[in-house]
Amino acid sequence: MRKEIVIVILVGIGIGILVAFGVYTARKAIKENKTKPPAEVVETAPVPAESPEQTTQSLSISEPENNSLVDQDEITVAGVTSPNSVVTIIAEENEYLLTADASGKFSTAVSLVGGANDLAITAFDSEGKKAETVLTIVYSTAKL
Numbered sequence: 001m002r003k004e005i006v007i008v009i010l011v012g013i014g015i016g017i018l019v020a021f022g023v024y025t026a027r028k029a030i031k032e033n034k035t036k037p038p039a040e041v042v043e044t045a046p047v048p049a050e051s052p053e054q055t056t057q058s059l060s061i062s063e064p065e066n067n068s069l070v071d072q073d074e075i076t077v078a079g080v081t082s083p084n085s086v087v088t089i090i091a092e093e094n095e096y097l098l099t100a101d102a103s104g105k106f107s108t109a110v111s112l113v114g115g116a117n118d119l120a121i122t123a124f125d126s127e128g129k130k131a132e133t134v135l136t137i138v139y140s141t142a143k144l
Contacts (some may be wrong), residue, residue: 057082059123059131066135073139078107081123091118112139
């Protein structure tokens with residue numbers, strides 16, 4: 001019986017020490033937080049908005065239509081952009097890099113995966129201006 005009482009007293013003292021240490025640590029953290037100087041505020045110059053002449057890069061996709069349903073695993077993506085622009089097409093599994101001709105036309109074959117395919121098409125001109133669009137093409141072999 002005496003052993004049990006001694007064990008209970010020791011466990012109680014241990015729990016009391018843990019609670020006291022927790023309170024001490026919490027108070028110390030709150031005190032340190034109050035004494036820290038406020039963060040320095042740095043003012044920055046406003047960023048000028050792009051003027052309309054800076055965003056004149058165009059991109060028009062002639063084929064395929066957005067949200068098309070196709071039954072072939074390869075399609076032709078074609079369109080028109082600014083002359084000699086670099087065009088990137090990022091598909092589900094592959095990336096394509098091509099250059100538009102002098103009239104701005106481009107065309108390439110793109111491989112599809114089964115199901116929905118998001119094609120991110122971006123055109124960059126020689127001045128770094130960009131235009132982008134995303135097409136969703138669904139490839140299915142099911143008979144409709």
